Amino acid sequence: MNVPSYRDRRSATAPPGLPSRATTVRRLSTAAAAVVVLAGCGTGAPKASPHSGGPGVSHAPPAVPSPSASSFAPDLTAATACTNSTKLAGWSNRRLAMLTIAVPVSETSVSDATSEVGSGAGGVVLFGSNAPSDLGSRLTALKSHVPGHLGLLVMTDEEGGAIQRMANLVGSLPWPAYMGTHWTPAQIQQNVTKVATRMAAAQVNMDLAPVVDVDGRNVAPSRTNPDGWRSFSGSTSVVSKDGVAYMDGLRAGHVIPVVKHFPGLGGSSYNSDFGPARTLPWSTLQKVGIPPFTEAIKAGAPAVMVSNNVVPGLGTNPASLSPTAISYELRGKLGFKGLVVTDSLSAKAISAAGFSVPTAAVQALRSGADMVLFDLGGNVSSQTSSIASAITNAVAGGHLARSRLIDAAGHVLAVRHVNLCS
Secondary structure, rough: OOOOOOOOOOOOOOOOOOOOHHHHHHHHHHHHHHHHHHHHOOOOOOOOOOOOOOOOOOOOOOOOOOOHHHOOOOOHHHHHOOOHHHHHHHOOHHHHHHHHHEEEEEEEOOHHOOOOOHHHOEEEEEEEEOOOOHHHHHHHHHHHHHHHHHOOOEOOOEEEOOEEOHHHOOEEEEHHHHHHHOOOHHHHHHHHHHHHHHHHHHHOEEOOOEEEEOOOOOOOOOOOOOOHHHHHOOOHHHHHHHHHHHHHHHHHHHOEOOEEEEEEOOOOOOHHHHOOOOOOOOHHHHHHHHHOOOHHOOOOOEEEEOOOOEOOOOOEEEHOHHHHHHHHHHHHHHHOOEEEEEEOOOHHHHHHOOOOEEEEEEHHHHHHHOOOOOOOOEEEEEEEEHHHHHHHHHOOOOOOOOOHHHHHHHHHHOOOOOOOOO
């Protein structure tokens, strides 16, 4: 995630270098849609929010095309087959909502999230910078509370440099800027695999990395600059190659990578954690910032994090709350079929846009995101409940399509390779 708070991190230091007849048709359509969800593919763009803007237009962006039933072989046995989507359709809205929430928790006290995990939270996000030696056994105990033992996404920010939460346990990586300057892609992959293997052994299965923003500013990340040394390079081609190498290193170590921060924070006006922020103009990002995401997606990226920055040319809402950015561009234009997670909805840029964390969560889901993140702080249990209630109330009130919620839940299960029918 975009650094939600630097207060619990070590101070930044310079890098040591730089899814009758009419009935059959309907069943085939249902089966086809189910296959799309299981494969982690969106089934279309949600309706645009009154808050969301478009690229110079006031109407909703074009709907993202979905595969039709006719694009699948007419296997009649598949029409009655059990799929993730048919199973999820039987879940309550509350349970579906919980699956789209990642709960923040201190890595030194992961049992604090037991109630939320027992209520079906889809994941937890670890905060801190000094992981306990028995983190693995603590997380194993936490996972035992997951309803149906469907698995749990355990996330951390392990980028390198000062953005590492468990370096004391899994080993340290230098700032990405150093890697981009001094290591070949092969060396990046090799070193990341070593760290990822230890992360997996400690029951951490998702890393909110790599950062594939293109930013050549040779400075530490700060309130005014979210990237700096967190970026591999100011060169689009270097970031594209190194980002894929880092992603492959994580996957080789059995950790799920989350490519971030779409559509690119390089050259941003400010750090969205601390206030409203804008990316470079969309016309520029298409040439400079989008290619690394395109390459990562081509290489099989399983998850993408969307930033909280407004993108000039794509509307007036933060990208994480924009159907244009997520459903039209990321899903439609780039063809991404995996899990979409938001950056922290606790960011000041979100509140400045007129959203509370719960209302932002609803808007993010409407826009095409599948999982929402927020910061550690305050009453996490109450915040989680408020988010789940906002989502269920939105479905009940017709402001969030139940099919969109099922789709999002399907993506959460798909990234963990969970089969509800097995």
